[in-house]
Amino acid sequence: MQSKIVRVHNVQAFKSETSFLFSYRYDEPYFLFHFLTFFSYFSVRICTCHLFDPEFSAHLIHRELQALVAFLTLAVVKVVKEETWDGFVADMLLFAKFFLVGIALIVDLNLSLWFMLTFLVIYTFTQQPAYMGLGAVAQLTPLQLETLLTEGGTSRFWLVEFRSLVSSTCIRTSRTLPELSITFANKHISFGVVDLGLFPNTAERFGISLGMPDQLPTFILFENNEEVSRFPEMHSSTKVEDITKKRLCRHFELDKHLLDYISGK
Structure with missing residues (x-):
């Protein structure tokens, strides 16, 4: 089982490196x-x-x-x-x-x-364009997100990034979630993005302050209709250096979710 995860990580790394040539x-x-x-x-x-x-x-x-x-x-x-x-x-x-x-x-x-x-x-x-490469990330409107969380779907968990492409931090980290999704997206957990630049009223609904640039992007893990955890924590700030695939993987226990899916839990 551990070897399966290693192979998946190797495939993900290869795709991440090669997709850079086509992501811009x-x-x-x-x-x-x-x-x-x-x-x-x-x-x-x-x-x-x-x-x-x-x-x-x-x-x-x-x-x-x-x-x-x-x-x-x-x-x-x-x-x-x-x-x-x-x-x-x-x-x-x-x-x-x-x-x-x-x-x-x-x-x-x-x-x-x-x-x-x-x-x-x-x-x-002008601004640096956001990452547009590989990934299994759904671009969601607030209504679509509410529907997925309240009515359920094929995934038990949703890891959602709330971002605004006006923020340079969000642009710099825009490939983080897509690259994580290459490895960890499955029927157990799905990945999505909500653009708060297009839907600013959604920020208050999920406790995100648009007046604090350090809160963008905010990643929230939902289980059905309940928030399980978020990064960064509410009312705390984070730096762009803190938003890494390794940090998010550890914070949201993505390896554990992948193991649960492989073992059929």
Whole structure:
């Protein structure tokens, strides 16, 4: 029985890694505008290189190489520490912005200000898209959730994520529940998502404060029509680093639910 769970976890890990390549649309405005902004530095650099004296050019190249080495070092550290690719992408874009603004400041103050203004505009009008990859997660309206909980269905348990895609934390953790569902979804337990950005009145019904960003996302495990547990706890706060597959699996005892299903309990 334990070997079955290990095999399932291995399959889940393989799917999670391979699905990353297909979980984003890189023609999304968020990625497209960032790409164009970063690419514009190289265009400016090439077009203006003849204006710099040899000493300044050597100094600039030295700083660019330092920034590149530092960026690659941070990338190695983050790819080891980050559990989700969404968080890794967000962190790398943030680091790249700092390095780009810093290098641009060496070239010209106005160029640095232009990049800062451009990133501010991108942040204002676009956002990192949520994960759209593999998973067995149902997108639920409040009415559908109420129906499932009150009238029952094929699943005894429902693990529901209440989130809002206006929240950067919810976007960064948007792949966590789908990847858990690949391993743990069965006739015993199902997974669902309710978007509080579309249905804000639902938050009060389940004791979630939209005025506290640290409460988003909130995960609640229901057994029939009763709340069994939630993460984070009511009136407590959590950080994005706390929302991991391992933490949620332990908190909601998903391994135990899977064992119960396999053993026919």
